[in-house]
Amino acid sequence: MATTTAAITxxxxxxxxxxxxxxxxxxLHKAGSTVGLDQTxxxxxxxxxxxxxxxxxxxLIEGSMAFAGKSSWVYICxxxxxxxxYVIITISGNVIGKLYGGDFLWMPWSQSEDGHGNNRHGDxxxxxxxxxxxxxxxxxxxxxxxxxxxx
Amino acid sequence: MATTTATIVxxxTDLLSDELALSTTATLTGxxxxxGLTGTTGLGRKKLASGHATYTxxxxxxxxxxxxxxxxxxxxxxxxxxxxxxxVNSEQIGRLYAGDWAFFPxxxxxxxxxIKIDPSDDSMILEYMLFTDE
Numbered sequence: 312m313a314t315t316t317a318a319i320t321x322x323x324x325x326x327x328x329x330x331x332x333x334x335x336x337x338x339l340h341k342a343g344s345t346v347g348l349d350q351t352x353x354x355x356x357x358x359x360x361x362x363x364x365x366x367x368x369x370x371l372i373e374g375s376m377a378f379a380g381k382s383s384w385v386y387i388c389x390x391x392x393x394x395x396x397y398v399i400i401t402i403s404g405n406v407i408g409k410l411y412g413g414d415f416l417w418m419p420w421s422q423s424e425d426g427h428g429n430n431r432h433g434d435x436x437x438x439x440x441x442x443x444x445x446x447x448x449x450x451x452x453x454x455x456x457x458x459x460x461x462x
Numbered sequence: 463m464a465t466t467t468a469t470i471v472x473x474x475t476d477l478l479s480d481e482l483a484l485s486t487t488a489t490l491t492g493x494x495x496x497x498g499l500t501g502t503t504g505l506g507r508k509k510l511a512s513g514h515a516t517y518t519x520x521x522x523x524x525x526x527x528x529x530x531x532x533x534x535x536x537x538x539x540x541x542x543x544x545x546x547x548x549x550v551n552s553e554q555i556g557r558l559y560a561g562d563w564a565f566f567p568x569x570x571x572x573x574x575x576x577i578k579i580d581p582s583d584d585s586m587i588l589e590y591m592l593f594t595d596e
Contacts, residue, residue, distance in 0.1 A: 313474055313476045313477040314474060314475070314476060314477075315472070315473070315474035315477045315482065316471075316472070316473050316474070317470065317471070317472050317563070318470070318471040318472075318473075319468065319469065319470050319471075319534070319563060319565055320467075320468070320469045320471075321466065321467070321468050321534060321565075321591070322466070322467050322469075323464055323465060323466035323467070324465070325464045325465060326464040326465075326466045326498075326499075326500070326502060326593075327502070327504070331466065331505075333505060333534070333591070335536055335563040337561045337562050337563060338561075340542065340559065342543075342545075342557065342559065343542055343543035343545070343559060344542055344543070345542050348477075349477070351477060351478070353478070354484070382557070382559065383556070386470070386472065386484070388486055394491065394494060394495060394496050395494045395495075397493075397494070399569075400566075400567070402550075402553055402555060403553050405550060405551040405552070405553040406551065406569055406571050406575065407550055407555070407566060407567065407568070407569070408530075408531070408566060408567025408568045408569045409493065409528075409530060409567055409569055410567055411491065411493065411494065411530055413488050413489070414488050414530075414532075414567065415468075415470060415486050415488055415565075416565065416566040416567060417470055417563075417564060417565050417566070418548070418555060418556060418564045418565075418566045419548065419555065419556025419557050419558055419562065419564060420555065420556045421554075421556040421557050433554075452472075452477070
């Protein structure tokens with residue numbers, strides 16, 4: 312069992328009249344347990360040169376029994392240094408939000424098994440705002456990986 | 463304009479044969495600009511009473527669409543199998559188990575683009591803070 316921790320610190324001296332200094336740390340566990348997550352896609356660094364949606368975890372079958380109800384965590388960072396460049400994050404075509412240059416997200420990902428035949432119901436997709444090239448990094452730390460059967 | 467920063471640190475010495483030590487800091491700014499976000503709900507706590515009903519935490523109608531809002535959520539439970547399901551735009555995103563936290567952007571891009579929470583058990587407490595781009 313591995314021990315992986317995710318920590319966040321939110322700080323501001325002037326957002327409120329009182330200083331904001333919020334911290335949270337959590338060891339990443341398998342769903343409903345205290346057993347550490349032991350699988351990961353590793354950190355991907357990608358340079359995307361089109362504005363079309365891309366599936367960033369194509370090897371994970373979202374609706375599979377290895378995935379549904381399991382614990383998976385996703386980190387995505389828009390490494391652009393241009394504040395106007397963003398990426399739209401969607402799950403199953405539903406927009407979550409935009410990451411502008413320098414923004415990151417950390418969120419759980421645990422889709423239920425779905426009736427769609429292709430098991431791609433819960434894909435996490437990115438759509439860059441420009442086709443002139445944007446850098447991203449992302450990774451998934453998870454417990455249930457089921458790879459598609461080769462065709 | 464305010465300056466608010468979010469820093470994430472992911473670390474592990476035994477997930478891989480090489481150490482994982484990732485640290486990223488973002489200053490929370492408005493959509494397409496470098497102006498710091500000035501709005502927030504403040505840090506709040508919500509006890510979800512009973513019935514395991516889905517609770518609308520933030521209504522898409524209440525916030526300006528297509529902006530760079532950011533949301534922090536934490537499950538304060540210490541019981542390992544208690545979780546909150548996070549739902550955006552009626553789409554199940556994932557589960558926050560005991561002690562888990564999440565931080566992600568929210569566009570509020572449609573009136574249906576609500577943030578909803580579905581607890582697994584009675585009387586669970588969610589901690590949340592929305593940084594708004596208004």
